[in-house]
Amino acid sequence: MAGLLAIMARLRDPVGGCPWDLEQTFATIAPYTVEEAYEVADAIDRNDLPALKDELGDLLLQVVFHARMAQEQGAFAFDDVVDAISDKMVRRHPHVFAGASVEDAEAQTVAWEEQKRREREAAGEADTSALAGVARGLPEWQRAVKLQKRAASVGFDWPSVTPVIAKLHEEIDEVRAEFDAVAAAPDDAAARDRLEDEIGDLLFVAANLARHGQVDVGAALRRANLKFERRFRAMERLATQDGTPLKTLSLDEQDAYWGRAKREERDG
Numbered sequence: 001m002a003g004l005l006a007i008m009a010r011l012r013d014p015v016g017g018c019p020w021d022l023e024q025t026f027a028t029i030a031p032y033t034v035e036e037a038y039e040v041a042d043a044i045d046r047n048d049l050p051a052l053k054d055e056l057g058d059l060l061l062q063v064v065f066h067a068r069m070a071q072e073q074g075a076f077a078f079d080d081v082v083d084a085i086s087d088k089m090v091r092r093h094p095h096v097f098a099g100a101s102v103e104d105a106e107a108q109t110v111a112w113e114e115q116k117r118r119e120r121e122a123a124g125e126a127d128t129s130a131l132a133g134v135a136r137g138l139p140e141w142q143r144a145v146k147l148q149k150r151a152a153s154v155g156f157d158w159p160s161v162t163p164v165i166a167k168l169h170e171e172i173d174e175v176r177a178e179f180d181a182v183a184a185a186p187d188d189a190a191a192r193d194r195l196e197d198e199i200g201d202l203l204f205v206a207a208n209l210a211r212h213g214q215v216d217v218g219a220a221l222r223r224a225n226l227k228f229e230r231r232f233r234a235m236e237r238l239a240t241q242d243g244t245p246l247k248t249l250s251l252d253e254q255d256a257y258w259g260r261a262k263r264e265e266r267d268g
Contacts, residue, residue, distance in 0.1 A: 004061070005078055008068045026069060033062040034139075045222055091115070113153065130154045141217045144207040161212045168209060171202040234261035 011021040036059040043052040067078040092115050094100035095108065102108045120133055127133075130153060134146045151157060158164050178195040185191050210217045235257040239246040246254060 001078075004064055005068075008061075008064045012068055012072065021065075024065070024069070026066060029062065029065055029069075030137075033059075033066070036062050041218070041222070045219070045226075091119075110153070113150075139218070141203075141207055141221070144204050145211050145217060148208050148211055158208075158212070161209065164205065164209045164212050168202070168205050171198065171205050174198045175202050231258065231261040231265065234264060238264075 010016075011018045014022065036055065040052065040055045040059055043049075043055045063081065064078060067076070067081050071077040090097045092112055095102045095111075102111055116133060121128075125132065130150045131147055134143060134150060136143070138146065148157070158167075175195070175198045178191065178198045181191045182188070182195050207217050210220060235254065236246050238257050238260055239249065239254075244253075246257065249257070
């Protein structure tokens, strides 16, 4: 760790450091931090442990980068980050470090959220809502699920998946109606705003459906993306083998290749 911290200090050295690293700020580095977290998740999805090792290193570098910039401003240093997370882990796991007990993982999740609420209260935060502390910087699908979980913690939740599916159908009908409105008045900004609003509602309910099914929305969407990419590349390959570039074909002809790609995948 000391070696990595020394490397970052050298990169940020105003005399002889790296020009690119010296130009960075918390705001400019933040997107890379998010990107590296997703690359860690991708390596896990692919069960690629050598890649996971590399991606975890890249993610660790992001922590070191932010800590170095904070140290330069006199705010905190990497050791303070380590101390803070160590204290938090001990504080939020009394069943491990302080003799308390929990029945299972679900009970621990409830206890974790309650501990976080007490910490916010002790810090004097004015927001006492059940939704307090759900970060606005999260990916929106993840924030949607967190908001839903917080609301469910005080009883505001559908009792089963059946009404969620019914709501999903309702939202699809509302989206269809707004598409019709936009088609009738394509230059109507208000109609397009309503369409965005209804699509947002649809996606929010879809996230809720995943939550009720205990399915991780991000993992499900990553799987769908990978499936689409795999099948589309197979379409391109099959079309090329037949001497007909995919882009020269009609939609019906392309759809036939999609069917072939699915059958090829199914048959192994």
